[in-house]
Amino acid sequence: MDVSDLVARVLRGERRAVARAISLVEDASPVLRDVMAALAPHTGRARVVGLTGAPGVGKSTCTAALVAALRERGVRVGVLAVDPSSPFTGGALLGDRVRMQQHASDTGVFIRSMASRGHLGGLSWATPHALRVLDAAGFGTILVETVGVGQAEVDIAAHADSTLVLVAPGMGDSVQAAKAGVLEIADVFVVNKADREGAQTAVRELRQTSAQTPRGPNEWRPPVVSTVAVRGEGIGELVERLDRHERxxxxxxxxxxxxxxxxxxxxxAIVLAALRERFGAMPGHADLDRLAAEVAAGRLDPYAAAGTLLAALGSA
Amino acid sequence: MDVSDLVARVLRGERRAVARAISLVEDASPVLRDVMAALAPHTGRARVVGLTGAPGVGKSTCTAALVAALRERGVRVGVLAVDPSSPFTGGALLGDRVRMQQHASDTGVFIRSMASRGHLGGLSWATPHALRVLDAAGFGTILVETVGVGQAEVDIAAHADSTLVLVAPGMGDSVQAAKAGVLEIADVFVVNKADREGAQTAVRELRQTSAQTPRGPNEWRPPVVSTVAVRGEGIGELVERLDRHERxxxxxxxxxxxxxxxxxxxxxAIVLAALRERFGAMPGHADLDRLAAEVAAGRLDPYAAAGTLLAALGSA
Structure with a gap:
């Protein structure tokens, strides 16, 4: 592959080149390093917006509505649907791709599902790398949609300039909402499906939560926006709130x-991945299976096993 | 603290000592290593059952019903509610603790919420360590309940002998179910709230999914159990299926x-945590902030920055 040709095409915003570059990220390609180095000087302009919330609240629909609203303003939009639960399946979130087909012919929109595979922080650099590609390709806003509720959401907040937390009426009581634990990462709350029963209650509860969270005088207090994303209702206000948050x-x-x-x-993340790789290649690593068997049998404690391996690494 | 006294009390199954030992895990206490070493020979007997599913499907209720059913059979039961979304909040899942108060006076039951804080696999050893404490304390079955859908669920499956995936009727369509991506980790499917409309459809769809998954002739094919956990319905069958899976x-x-x-x-996980710690303590680490500023400004690519840090580590 001609790396400089690929980079030039990414910088021109060619969607096929962007897709190719993100595949290099997913595959942890050996040329990834060169691609990232060449793209680096062209990054730093994109705004990254994270969307998160439990399955069924309408994240994909809301993403599609935001894409439409931003396109009307002439913004080129990248969409990254990250599925952290797919170490097994690989190609995920097909449902979202189907829903986004309305934008398939618009070259100002790039949509990609990405499985952030791996254990122990395996591909923890994958999302930031993919964002880097989209940024360099001139997408002004990048929407990052994640599945589910959990550590992945917190991670996405770490990658985003603004994080939208979506809820929908009737998706569980307030105990469940508190369990979700994502309230603290919200920059903007979205009550989607706001035409449903219970929407007013959800809005009121979130406003109270937002108002009661202790904050400094100049700190941002997350607003609550009601939307019916499937009909585009409230999306204009949502975009406006995002702009205000950016300011x-x-x-x-x-x-x-x-x-x-x-x-x-x-x-x-790159340093730790490299250290993991060194660990995998180190002389003592072959002993891991033998030591694990001892640990499983209760004949050795896990720290003693780890100590043996670390000693081998230290002398490597 | 007297480590050997604490260990002796854990081994006698004293709940306060167990709670104390798990706090040492959460706090990454310096004496943790000694505690784990002393407990190691007494581990390996407990059966670990993971419960997972989207918020609102009734995981906590199902956990409480399983506790009651297992207690009737004389099994001592440990419950670990792991909240991977709580790097910020610390004490999470209070709602679950409230729901479990019916077992509060039963010394054969131990219930604990645990935040698996941290980024990049931060406390990836916390859950296995807590399981180790409960195992050594003689809890015959340990139920591990997690919040949400995502990488955390896959991780829990890695810790469990049997993984229950809970769904509830009307919690999103089949596209959403596929998104959940947790189907492949299920050893037993539970359709909870089975008295609701749509339960039959959910059962049928899951049976089809289970039947269509390619498996070897002697491989386990996940059964689908209907429950109304709040009334204890179907819990006997669920326990029976779990026993069958264990056999x-x-x-x-x-x-x-x-x-x-x-x-x-x-x-x-212990080895990688130690490597991370070495990275944090190494000479070049002080440069990370300076290098990160260069990367953020687009003047340096992240691999070059990582290379500089790794070179410093190599020569340390």
Whole structure:
């Protein structure tokens, strides 16, 4: 493969080249490093918006509505649907791709599902790398949609400038909402399916939550926006709230701080992946299976086993 | 603290000592290593059952019903509610604890919520360590309940002998179910709230999914159990299916294989945590902030930054 040709085409925003580059990310290609190096000087302009919430709240529909609204304003939009639960399946989120077909012929839109496979932080650099590709390709806003509720959501918040937390009426009581634990990562709350019974209650509860969270005088307090994404209702207000949040981030210096923190995490993830690789290649690693058998049998404790392996690494 | 006294009390199954030991796990206490070493010879007997599913399907209710059913058979039961979305909140899942108060005075039951905090696999050894404590304390069955859908669920499956995947009627269409991506980790499917409309359809769809998954002739094919956990309906059948799965695991050798794989992961997690710690303490780490600023500004690519840090580590 001609890396410089691929990079040139990514920088021109060619969708096929962008898709190819993201495949290199997913495959942890050996040329990935060169591609990332060449793209680096062209990054830092995109705004990253994370969308999260439990299955069934309408994340995909809301993403599609946001794409349409941003396209009307002439913004080129990238969509990354990250499925952290797919170490097994590989190609995930087909449902979302189907729903997004309305944008299939628009070259100002790029949509990609990505499985963030792996255990113990396996491909923890995959999402930031894919964002980097889309950023360099000139997509002004990148929407990152994740599946489910859990650590993945918190991770997405770490990658995003603004994080939307979606809820829908009748999706479980307030105990469940608190369990979701994602309230603290919200920059904007979205009550989707707001034409359903219970929407007013959900809006009121979230406003109370937002109002009661202790914050400094100049800190951002997450607004609550009602939407019926399937009909595009409330999406204009949502876009406006996102813009307001961006202005707040820039004025407060938080915009720069978040980007710095993201770069830090991306570099750390690469370092840790390299250390893991060294661990895998080190002489003592062959002993892992034997030691694990001892641990499983209760004849050895896991720290003693780890100590043996680390000693081998230290002398490698 | 007197480690040997604590260990002796854990081995006698004293709930306060068990709680204390799990707090040491959560706090990554310096004496954790000694506690784990002393407990290791007394582990390997407990059966670990994971419960997973989207918020609102009734995981906590089902857990409580399973506790009651297992207690009737005289089994001592440990419950670990793992909340992977709580790097911020610390004490999570209070709702579950409230729901489990019916077992509060039963010394044969131990219930604990645990936040598996941290990024990049931060406390990836926390759940296996807590399981180790409960195992050594003589809890015959340990139920591990997780919040949400995502990587955390896949991780829980890696820790469990049997994994229950719960669904409830009307919690989103089949596209959403496929998105959940947890179908492949299920050993037993549970359609909870089976008195609701749509339960039959959910059961039928899951049976089809289970039947259509390609498997070898002697491989386990996940059964589908209908429950109304809030009234205890179907819980007897569920316990019976779990027993059948355990017999299958033992007969096929999979029981031993799973435990070996778990020990392997636990040891690896400790090694990687130690490598991370070395990285944090290494000379070049102070440069991370400076390098991250360069990366954020697009003046440096993340691989070059990582290379600089790794070079410093190599020469340390």
């Amino acid at each position: 707040h981030l820039r004025a407060s210096g938080e915009w720069r701080r978040r980007r710095h923190a993201r770069a830090r995490e991306e570099v750390e | 299958h695991l033992r007969a096929s050798g999979e029981w031993r294989r799973r435990r070996h794989a778990r020990a392997r992961e636990e040891v690896e």
